[in-house]
Amino acid sequence: MRVLLISALVLSLFACGGTEQPVSDSEDVPFEPETPVLRVTTEIGVELGDSNFVFGVIRDVDFTADGNIAVLDMQKKKISIFSPPGEFLGEFGGAGEGPGEFLNPQGITCLSDGRIAVTDPFSRKVEIFGSNLQHMETFSDFASRAPFVITAVGAGFAGEQGDFNRDAGTATTSVALWEEDADSMIVFFEIENNLSPDYILNRILKPRSGLISDNGNIYYSVPESEEYSVSVYPINGSEGYVLSRPGYAPVAKSAEDLQEDIDAYEYRMQAMASSGRGRRLAGMTYDPPADYYAISSIGADSEGNIWVQRGWESNPTFDLFPPGATESVETVFADPDLELSDFTFVISPHGMAAFNPNPDDYPRVLILSL
DSSP states (O other), X not given: OEEEEOOSSOGGGGOOOOOSOOXXXXXXXXXXXXXXXXXXXEEEOOSSSOGGGOOSOEEEEEEOTTSOEEEEETTTTEEXXXXXXXOEEEEEEOBSSSTTOBSSOOEEEEOTTSOEEEEEGGGTEEEEEOTTSOEEEEEOOOSSXXXXXXXXXXXXXXXEEEEEETTTTEEEEEEEEEOTTOSEEEEEEEEEEEOOHHHHHHHHHSOOOEEEXXXXXXXXXXXXXXXXXXXEEXXXXXXXXXXXXXXXXXXXXXXXXXXXXXXXXXXXXXXXXHTTOOGGGTTOOOOOOSBOOSEEEEEEOTTSOEEEEETTOSSXXXXXXXXXXXXXXXXXXXXXXXXXXXXXXXXXXXXXXXXXXXXXXXXXXEEEEO
C-alpha cells in the first residue's frame, strides 16, 4: 500500500498551554440554572433480565445516520443496535477469527452510507457490516495492527494506530485516513517514542484517544497530554490549526484521585498476570501523573460545534467551539445530580450518549440531550 504523509501540522502544535494560574469551574463559568445542561432521556441496560439488555463490557458507542444506537460489547464480542427510545433491534458479530467475527474489538463507527465498521486491532482487521447488520467485507490492508480508535470520514474511516519495532526499540503512534476505493492511506500525524517498560505501562493505562471528524476535518487530541490542545487536520491537505484554551495551566490531582490511579493500575496488573500477560511489567511500580490530563474526550454535534471535555473537572464539563473557531464560546455541563465523573461521552451529529467502561453496578448506556 502506498503511504502519503501530510506534514501541515508539526509536533509544536501540541505545546499550546499557558503559564497562568489554573482555571476551574468556580473561577470560569459557574453552574447556574440558565447554563446549558446535558440530561438523560433514555437508559439502555439492566443488571438482570432480558439478555439483549445485559452488557458485559461496553467498549464503544456510536449513532447511525437515522439515530439508532450501536453498542460495542467487548466481552460478548458483539454489537447491539437499539432505537432512540431504547428498543432492541438486533445484533451482529461474535467471538472467532472468521469473517465478521472478533478477537478483541475496540472501536466502532457508522459510515455515511449506512454501513458499520468495527476495528479489531490484534487480528489486524476492520470488519464492515451493512445497515441490515449482515457482514459485507473485511478490511485487512494494514502494515501492522488495525486502529484502536476509528471515526467515520464519509464512506471511509480514520484511525489511530500503534506499532512496535522491538529490534529498533521504538513505538510509533499515527493517525491516518483510509478512503473507500483509494489505493493509499493518508497519514496526518506520526510520532515515535522509545519502547520502554514505562512507555508500555503508560500506554496500557492511558485514556482513550480523542478522534472525530466532520465533513472537512479530522480532529485529534493526544490522550495523555497535559496541554489543552486539539489538532485539526483538513482532509484536503490545507494548513491545519489548533483548538486551544488561552491561559490554561495543568491542574494538580487530588490525593484521592492519585490513589484511584494506583488502585486501577494494581487491578489491571492482576488481571494481566492471571491471563499470563504482562511479564515484562512484573515488579514495576506505578507513579501516576501528578496533574489531570487536560482533555477527556471530544465530539461534534449536528450544528458543527466541536465539544471538548475538560479533563480536570469532577462533573463533566464541555467547551464548545463553533465551526472554524479556535477558542470556545460556550460551556455545557452534565447534570450534576447524575454523578457521571467516570463516564465516557459520545457526542455526534446524530445523538449524545455516555457509558461507564468499568461500572461499580452494571453496564448501561445513557442517551442524553440538552
